[in-house]
Amino acid sequence: MPGHKTVCSIRSLKAAGKRISMLTAYDYPTARLLDRAGVDIILVGDSLANVVLGLDSTAQVGMEAMLHHARAVGRAVTDALVVADMPFEAYQPAGADAVGQARRLVDDAGCGAVKLEWFAGAVEVVVALRRAGIEVMGHVGLTPQTAAEFKVQGRDAASAAAILTQANALEAAGCFALVLECVRESLAQDITASLKIPTIGIGAGKYCDGQVLVLHDMLGLNERKVPRFVKQYADLSEQILQAVRQYKEEVEQGLFPDESRSFH
Numbered sequence: 001m002p003g004h005k006t007v008c009s010i011r012s013l014k015a016a017g018k019r020i021s022m023l024t025a026y027d028y029p030t031a032r033l034l035d036r037a038g039v040d041i042i043l044v045g046d047s048l049a050n051v052v053l054g055l056d057s058t059a060q061v062g063m064e065a066m067l068h069h070a071r072a073v074g075r076a077v078t079d080a081l082v083v084a085d086m087p088f089e090a091y092q093p094a095g096a097d098a099v100g101q102a103r104r105l106v107d108d109a110g111c112g113a114v115k116l117e118w119f120a121g122a123v124e125v126v127v128a129l130r131r132a133g134i135e136v137m138g139h140v141g142l143t144p145q146t147a148a149e150f151k152v153q154g155r156d157a158a159s160a161a162a163i164l165t166q167a168n169a170l171e172a173a174g175c176f177a178l179v180l181e182c183v184r185e186s187l188a189q190d191i192t193a194s195l196k197i198p199t200i201g202i203g204a205g206k207y208c209d210g211q212v213l214v215l216h217d218m219l220g221l222n223e224r225k226v227p228r229f230v231k232q233y234a235d236l237s238e239q240i241l242q243a244v245r246q247y248k249e250e251v252e253q254g255l256f257p258d259e260s261r262s263f264h
Helices: 007-015 028-037 063-076 098-108 122-131 157-173 185-194 236-252
Strands: 020-024 041-044 081-085 113-115 136-141 177-181 199-202 210-213
Touching (some): 007 081, 028 041, 041 210, 063 098, 157 185
Parallel strands (some): 113 136, 136 177
């Protein structure tokens, strides 16, 4: 489709010095709005587990749930690049068929790429996916699917060097972009400068090539405590509460429906 963003067009944004916008979406109506707003990348994130399904960990969301929501997002989007998180069960456990599972997200759900978090076998998985013709976005720093605790990464020289090494390894393996989550700003700056592929930051400061947030966090739709790096652009929870309370009152008082909304 003319104007549809691709992996190549996303990579070209870094070369042109243009910032990349990325947000999560999990259903048709919100994905449609994000696409209309001109967001470059829409991520069907495994954050689905926490913000939509009420689970405790992103590692708990499975492939069938990811496929269900990725299909809905894919139906809505006509311009943005759609990327789907590979759920933990699809590529990290021993014996997982990463290529077969990723193929479902690309061929069945229509995603333009998949995203996977760093783990000991990440490079081998990325190489296998690229050989199969599947585009891959990497993810280093804080990796929520396997993190023992949620804190800033790369705070000492050794851990910072390890993250930089991981980032370079994922680029060499064929990733077209890289998410940097919860790392020191100076480290994110160094990684961004060392890579030819774009970096997308979340809690990684201003020097990344782009930024991503969880949509429900930035719109105030989460009751859970959000990280300090999140900027809340709207408080939709309060607006929804007020609308629903008004509806309830009008139903109880016999004010809804009125004559203009009735058929005779």
